[in-house]
Amino acid sequence: MTPRGGVGPIAAQRARNAALRDQADALAAPHQPAARPLPVIVLPANTRETTPLPDETREQFLRHLRLQITRAFAAPLRDNTAPMSEEDEAMRADAGEIEGPSADSDALAVGAVLGAACATCRGECCTAGGTHAFLKAASLVRVRANLATSDGGSPSADAIEAHYAAALPARHYRGSCVFHATGGCTLARGLRSNLCNRYLCGALTQLTRAMAATGEASAFVAAADSVHLRRMALLSPEGARAIARP
Ligand code: SF4
Numbered sequence: 001m002t003p004r005g006g007v008g009p010i011a012a013q014r015a016r017n018a019a020l021r022d023q024a025d026a027l028a029a030p031h032q033p034a035a036r037p038l039p040v041i042v043l044p045a046n047t048r049e050t051t052p053l054p055d056e057t058r059e060q061f062l063r064h065l066r067l068q069i070t071r072a073f074a075a076p077l078r079d080n081t082a083p084m085s086e087e088d089e090a091m092r093a094d095a096g097e098i099e100g101p102s103a104d105s106d107a108l109a110v111g112a113v114l115g116a117a118c119a120t121c122r123g124e125c126c127t128a129g130g131t132h133a134f135l136k137a138a139s140l141v142r143v144r145a146n147l148a149t150s151d152g153g154s155p156s157a158d159a160i161e162a163h164y165a166a167a168l169p170a171r172h173y174r175g176s177c178v179f180h181a182t183g184g185c186t187l188a189r190g191l192r193s194n195l196c197n198r199y200l201c202g203a204l205t206q207l208t209r210a211m212a213a214t215g216e217a218s219a220f221v222a223a224a225d226s227v228h229l230r231r232m233a234l235l236s237p238e239g240a241r242a243i244a245r246p
């Protein structure tokens, strides 16, 4: 309900978002190429501090993982050399195990910019990963099949668990996914959940669309919490250049 004589919380957040967009545009302006301005996109921002990964958090994750591995082992071992369904092919391409149909140089360049955008945000979406890391049995069916192919034998449940246990960091962002550390996700892409490998937040979708619409391979991104603009960078396939904030 809108308070009498004031603005409601949604309208107030819209106004703050508009102010953040204006601030990002103003910071990008002196760096914009004269001929054709690059897109400017506001991203979320992870603002958490890191902390040692608590033993209880680690154990909760391993309990969740064991349950999902048990469920995955209830299905027959998938043969990765057999013809794949479209869904399996897409999942394995997303996990970086095979080249997907869109693995041309343009798609790889956009992929590099999206990765740099997530690094500027520092993984706000990963804060929802908690002690499950979005890992469900379907992801572990894929992981099991992939490890069987690369190891030349069927991996045991303990061997699969050991891959995940070895990837747990000593420190992670407080209260975030067990694998969420300052360098990004500590899990190899092939071990991440299908959801982690596919997910694009609204801001990344906006960035992808803006790059496609303008034909530009570069863009400005500003990572902001609900009130403050925290980081800003100019991204290109070559990397990220930080833009100073006042
Ligand atoms: S997908 Fe969006 S929320 Fe997640 S790390 Fe990337 S920019 Fe941040």
Ligand code: SF4
Pocket (backbone or CB within 6 Å): 123, 125, 126, 127, 128, 129, 133, 134, 177, 178, 179, 180, 181, 184, 185, 186, 187, 192, 193, 196
């Ligand atoms: S497993 Fe990695 S990508 Fe997935 S939520 Fe956790 S930190 Fe993020």
